[in-house]
Amino acid sequence: MISSQLDQLLNERAGKDQEIVDVDEPVTKLVIFRLGEQYFAFAGASIAEVLPGDEQVHYLPGMPASVEGVINVRGDIESVIRLYDLLQLEGDASKAGSETSTLLLGKGKTMRSGLRVDELLDVLDVPESQLTAPPEALPEHLKPYVASLFSFNGLAVTVLDLDAVFAAWLAGQG
Amino acid sequence: MIKSLPLVIFSHQNQLFALEAGFVTGQGKTAFSATSGLLLSFSQLLIPETGSRLTPPAHWLSLAADSSCFKPWLLGIEKEAELIELPAEDIHPLPPLLFARRTFPALQAVAWYQQRLVSLIDVRVLQDLARPLLSPPVPGINQVG
Numbered sequence: 507m508i509s510s511q512l513d514q515l516l517n518e519r520a521g522k523d524q525e526i527v528d529v530d531e532p533v534t535k536l537v538i539f540r541l542g543e544q545y546f547a548f549a550g551a552s553i554a555e556v557l558p559g560d561e562q563v564h565y566l567p568g569m570p571a572s573v574e575g576v577i578n579v580r581g582d583i584e585s586v587i588r589l590y591d592l593l594q595l596e597g598d599a600s601k602a603g604s605e606t607s608t609l610l611l612g613k614g615k616t617m618r619s620g621l622r623v624d625e626l627l628d629v630l631d632v633p634e635s636q637l638t639a640p641p642e643a644l645p646e647h648l649k650p651y652v653a654s655l656f657s658f659n660g661l662a663v664t665v666l667d668l669d670a671v672f673a674a675w676l677a678g679q680g
Numbered sequence: 681m682i683k684s685l686p687l688v689i690f691s692h693q694n695q696l697f698a699l700e701a702g703f704v705t706g707q708g709k710t711a712f713s714a715t716s717g718l719l720l721s722f723s724q725l726l727i728p729e730t731g732s733r734l735t736p737p738a739h740w741l742s743l744a745a746d747s748s749c750f751k752p753w754l755l756g757i758e759k760e761a762e763l764i765e766l767p768a769e770d771i772h773p774l775p776p777l778l779f780a781r782r783t784f785p786a787l788q789a790v791a792w793y794q795q796r797l798v799s800l801i802d803v804r805v806l807q808d809l810a811r812p813l814l815s816p817p818v819p820g821i822n823q824v825g
Contacts, residue, residue: 564797567695568726568784576775576790576797583790585775619777676780 533631536665537610538658539623541589542597545663549653550629552613552668555579557620559607572680577609577620584611586620592671592680594647614669617676632656637665650674682768687791688741689798690761692722696798698764698791699741703803706742707761718814721756725809726784743803751814755806766791771800785809 535550563575563586574586586609590597606625612618637654644652651674653667674680686701710719721737737756745752771791774782786805791798 565695566778566787566790566797567693567697567799568782568787569778570781570783573778573781576778578792581769583772583775585778587777617776619775672777676777678781 532634534634534637535629536632536656536663537629538627538663539608539610540625540627541593541623542595544593544595545627545658545661546593546623547656547658547663547665548610548612548668549665553610554613554618555611556626556629557609557611559605559609559622561609563620572675574620574622579611584618584620586622587675587680588622589671589680592675593651594645612668612672614672617669617672619672628658632658684765684767685771686763686765687798687800688761689764689793690722690739690741690757691759692726692757696793696796697722697801698766698793698798699743699801699803699806701763703744704741704761705744707739709739710737710756718751718753719756720753720810720813722758724813725755725786725806743807753810753814764793766793766798 536547537550537553537556538545538547540546557577557579561577563577565575566573569575572588572591574588576583576585578584589595604624608623608626610621610623610626612621637656640649640652640655648664651666651670652664654665656663656665687698688701688704688707689696689698691697719737719740735758737758739757739760740754741757741761742752742754770793771789773779773789774787786801786803786809787799788802788805789800791800
């Protein structure tokens, strides 16, 4: 039987359409960053802006050590906090002044604040199927904040819930 | 609508602080103080643990009388204070996260003055902070700490 090239073409097209459907699977935009030796991410929807790490941060007296200060963002005052203590990370928070450091302007449901990170790695769409639930073995202190985990270029990335992070910080942790 | 706010601004440990001018009734040098009121240094109120170990204040501000304060007191500061007026648009509420976690409860707002950050102090809360340091009165001693 002579094969129909049209059939073949249509079959190939159908296959491509199927592939397109696959690509359209739900994705989540994530802002991936490093703190110390560990990798974390926030949902892109919870990061309003990425600001240069050398943005002038004004020291504010009468604050806990995890407060770096405040910044002037187009006339608005925003706090800048460090997450080392909250996430119980080892390392020197003074690295905040390093060349790779960045400020993420986090926007939760009711709160917003600048967050100092040591390095912004990427902002990308991750298929939701690649996000895995936090394992039972997750350290107890991280459980309230961890939404999911995923692998990025071979690195284990912990996706944090910004509202949970803000709530814990407000409660006096970190 | 308030367009500007008169403030008494002073420097402490190279940081700027300000009080609403309406709450400040006078200022002077501690060396020439003829008042019998107690002198509390600002650092004692800002950082109670270490404040009293810092340099003694060279100037004082007198604050509007607080009827609940049984004894008049003076706020000791490092350098002479200035009277300024800031436009309302330069004054900002403390961001909510910072308001919730402040370790200095009298910190009420922040402002920009000559491109520097100014911490605006609530005088009423400052007086609340002073009250425990004023009691009990010690006869013959006119400086606490």
